[in-house]
Amino acid sequence: MEKLAVVLFNLGGPDSPEAIRPFLFNLFNDPAIIGAPAPIRRALAWLISTRRESVAKGIYAHLGGRSPLLELTRDQASAIEARLGDHVRVFIAMRYWTPFTDEAVSAVKAWNPDRIVLLPLYPQFSTTTTASSVKEWGKAAAKAGLVKPTTGICCYPTQEKMIRAQAALLEEALQKAGTGARVLFSAHGLPKKVIERGDPYQSQVEMTARAIVTALGRSDLDWLVSYQSRVGPMEWIGPATDAEIRRAGAEGKALVVQPVAFVSEHSETLVELDIEYAHLAKEAGVPLYVRVPALGSHPLFIEGLADLIGKTASSERSFCSEGNDRQCGEAWKACGHAGVLS
Incomplete structure (x- = not known):
């Protein structure tokens, strides 16, 4: 059976109070978030992260000084692996804090799968989330020389x-x-x-x-x-x-x-x-x-993600939406299914 690597994309979150400011800098330095030229964007990211650091520390203080997102995403990854079997390994690529995309690329390359499926943990597509993560993956994979058949899921708002x-x-x-x-x-x-x-x-x-x-x-x-x-x-x-x-x-x-x-x-x-x-x-x-609680590792949600992975792994499209035609109207020209991710 073919080895299948599934890569979960998510935002990421600071893992300590000291990580809050660099996390914020990474967020606001993303051209998908602030579209200014690079030197201006970096200056703005530095300014915003500096000004927001104390407020953000107050927010994360309620959570013990850190985000729970990585642990919860690991739980989802483990549940998907248990659902799909030993030939599947799930990797995590966080956009703005560890494990970063290049770390996930290195781990996938070391495992040497036959095929890769990119799965954003954003049910609704946006240029600020899914598109940003996919573009970062493409750059990191090219730099690392990771060349494997890769398909990705654009969105799944009504899965x-x-x-x-x-x-x-x-x-x-x-x-x-x-x-x-x-x-x-x-x-x-x-x-x-x-x-x-x-x-x-x-x-x-x-x-x-x-x-x-x-x-x-x-x-x-x-x-x-x-x-x-x-x-x-x-x-x-x-x-x-x-x-x-x-x-x-x-x-x-x-x-x-x-x-x-x-x-x-x-x-x-x-x-x-x-x-x-x-x-x-x-x-x-x-x-x-x-x-209402977030979905987390709800069994039905994990089943739905497993279904998406199965459909996408056998798809010929670079990026598909539940294995079907695009769900957005033609007005939404930034839809990933329409080619913005190609």
Whole structure:
């Protein structure tokens, strides 16, 4: 049986308080995040990371000074390996902190697989996440001389088993919240200009939310999509999650908040949603605030990822979307399935 290497892409996170500033620098020095020429981008990244370091340290202090993302991603990798068998080994390539992409490339090359599948742990495609990780992989693989048949997954916003897992988690939360609760499907925001350039992320987040509602089978559900984690003075996509929390308080509505673009717990869920937004909800008069867990290693989610890997490993396309045609409308010209990753 062919040896198959699966590479999981994720953001990464600082593993100590001392790593927070360089992590932030790496994030803001990515041309997919700040598109200025390299010297200007590096200067801005230095400035932003320096100014944000103390705030970020306060955030990560709630988590013991470090991000749990790597350990949770390792759990997902182990679950995928157990699902797919001994001929599959799963590697982790974090974009902004260790293990970096070049480390993953070296590990894959040493294992010497027959084939490689690139799997972003971002269900919805964006030029700021999946595209950035794939481009970094291509550069690192070329530099290391890693030449193996490679296929990748563009996106999977409506993958059937992932949606079923999210619907099951939401149903549990709704049982706690009781009748009449409003559901906020919260996702990390993006500046509007990114979407206006053709990035399909927002439309795919909305696909995911609609699919969860359909799978839940509650025709009378009060729900909407909102966006969190706004940074800087630019105009961002909305509505904002914090604004929707305030509105729910004014209306006396209980809230169930489900992260739909984060598949693992990290600072945006464990601190922003669980601490900062829970406090805001209390201040705003929201009668009950319930947060749905991230997917993590939910068995159905792992099954869904295994299905994606199987389809993609046998695909002839360089980058496919669930092994099918692109899911985005033609307006989203930055869709990875349309060739932006080729």
